[in-house]
Amino acid sequence: MKKIAYALGALLGLISTTAGAWGNHTLAAYRALEAMPEVANAAPVTVETLESFLKAEEKTIEALLASHEAWAAANLQSYPPRPSKLAFVANPNRSDEARRLAFTHALRIAPNSRFALFIQPDPKLNASPAPRLASETVTTLPMLGNASQKFQPIKVGDTVAPLVVAASAADEPDYGLDINLFEDSPSEWGKMYGFGTLPFGNPLLVYGSQAPFHMGFMHENQVLYTAAPFIKRTFPQLRVYQYSTLASLAFRTGHPYWGWRFTGLALHYIQDLTQPYHASLSPGDSTLKLLAVNAMAMAGLSGMKNDMVTLLSNRHLALEKYQSEVLLNSALAKQDTPIDQALRQTDKDASYPEWHDLYLRNVVAAQAASYGNRIAQTLVDSIPPGFVSDPNYDFGANEERVTLVKELVNVPTEAKLRLDALVAELLANFGAHSRNAVRGILKASNR
Template identity: 50%
Template sequence: MRHAAGRWRAALVVAGAWLAHAAAWAWGNHALLSYRALEGWPTVAQAPAVKAETLDDFLRAQSGAVAALTDAQEAWARENIRSYTPRPERLTWVPQPQDTDAERRLAFFRALRLSPKAPLALFVQVDPRHPEATAHSQPLEPEAVFNIPPSKGATQRCVALQPGQPVTPLAVLASASDEPDYGYDIDLFDDNPGSADYGLGPQPFGNPAIRISSQAPFHMGFFHQGAVFNALAPAFARSYAQLRVHQYTTLAALAFRSGHDYWGWRFTGLALHYVQDLTQPYHASAAPGERLPGMVWANLLDKLGFPGRKAGLIVLQSNRHFVMENYQTRRLLASAQAGQDTVLEQALRDTQHDASYPAWHPQYLRDVVAAQAHAAGPATDAAIVVGAPARFVLDPAFDFGAQEDAIDLDADMRRQLQAQRDAMVAAIATLLRHLGAHTRNTVRGVQAQVGLTP
């Protein structure tokens, strides 16, 4: 029996490794989501402008407090995150008076176990609905803000900020909410090429040989798969999304309390990314459209020399995720450029359900956000199967991600029956309504730590 359980466990882990790679990105451009979710909310929309500040200036002023906070964050993670891999003592930040800016920054990154190559540059992403707000700013090349090449069809347009330049909290939050996809969580595990040597052990899921896949355990959380799944694949419990949210929200509170409001908003925006990722069913479930026995059976067949079912499962789950991401990103971009609203923008701005959720608490990401997304998985997957062209979501021989640049999804969707399109759009709008509420509730949670009432 023990050997049989081991074979099932190995099979399931193989499935998750590839499915996690397929969903390494969740929502495309998070800034498009955050601009719309926050632009009509007075707490952010009416907040006074803040002065841009470099990370080096912030760390120079607050090195002692930040270093102490990173130790408190580590203690919290060991106590509260399931299957957490503790930070080695050698990564503890002990500030020294003679530290240079570069040494201080590296020590900060090591204490957080964040990519040492993360630029954290001064920038904002252009809001395509209001490009006039940044029309006179200097455009930035991707390498100034990205640690990795942008994804295919990237929609980000970034412009530079200067130290001391006034900037709206809305622009800071929306821009920072997209940043973690710029390579901040890349190459952190021991078996990644170019590993940062942070003592995280082997990558628990996702393919460690594929660079973008190495961020998956920070951007996904399979918290609600059930006891059988957890017993067969215990490595899937090693998600670091909660770690990032706790790190950034507590850093934001420290920055606000110490008068560094720019970094208060910037760290809050960074936390938003992981919250928004976990509203995505393909990030909160190993395979929303597939039951556990089917996943295991596909991988057992693969081990017996019949790889077709497993390969098809991987492609279909990947295609459905990419279809949803492509559609919502392109729709939001086109609507912003046209200055128009659709049900997607209306869902993001809808504040009516914000108070229906529990107040922000340290386990909000796992117990509220991920639980809701996991529960929505089967219905979301079914709506995409019904609403999108069949060749994109039912044909395992078609790889949407590989051909995405040549696909005009809008045109293809217009050829679908109206009821089919409406089903898919309604499912996406429901998820975006959740995302908007959890985005605002995260900001509320940070402000509550500072003693403010949004």
């Protein structure tokens, strides 16, 4: 079993360096939430700093963060307890900086997380916001040259629409909050957080170490869990619970700006798990194939394993890039495509259970994992083979030079329609689960 686990670990470490899910979450979040009266019609909220919220509610935050440990121990598989020294303890005499640091330590997120006061304006309404806010003010991570994120500063005392706050924050966990949190990470905080070594991903790659917080392989065959139990060490459920309960606390205590901001943070992880390549180890591949490929790699024949890893990464990135291009193009053109409409489609919301603590695992991840065969086959049939069927091509290395919308112009119409229909279906799930989570947070807030 150790040999199989080692081989699976090598495979997983390569697959999971692709930590993106839906590109810029803000674009899709605007479309998903603008159809929800509880968000779209909510009164504007007054901007305040994180430090102001923490200082005002220090005792209630202490109690809430303490309760997180009991919940996580009871509900999460392979949960590593938070070291007791990291508990958030109220202390009115400390500085704002010290209180903020204690908060990030208690959540076990990167203490250099910006938590800047910013928004991403909806490009459908404002394609070129001014003034601009430099990306390094908002994120600790580098951004691609063709990134769609456009940041605008806001300041204490401004009033902002809840839709804007939540949609902007829905992309924020990709700005460095979950980077270098493991003991083998090149950071001081990773060595004290208690998460152990990085279960998969590459700690040397800038985004690699966030993968276990943004992916969740919760519905694999038991054989894989037995052979490689480390694939259970994923933490999106933890993040959703932390941020959703913080959102409810902020609403209840009169801090609606941070209520909506934490809501957006929680939504990010839910939305990530609607992506089949984040909810399944190897969409379209059977457990038998995975074990066979790893057996060959163990025997020194690693070619098939390397090819599988490359193709999985390429298909993951191609799906994300195509969806992102379609949404951004429609927003800039002030158009309303079937994919935009799917995000706003509310008639499926009530077909799912009411939001509960294990909704992410039992509903979102289970549904996404079920798309494995269909998503793999659709991508192969619909996207030019050089991008998704050639193991000698590295999509990630060439991503900035690829415009998939243009590349698909010559694809047979039927194949293109199947791809668009599947993307629309996946984003309808994205929208429905996002709205159900918001309803759950608001209900817990007595709003």
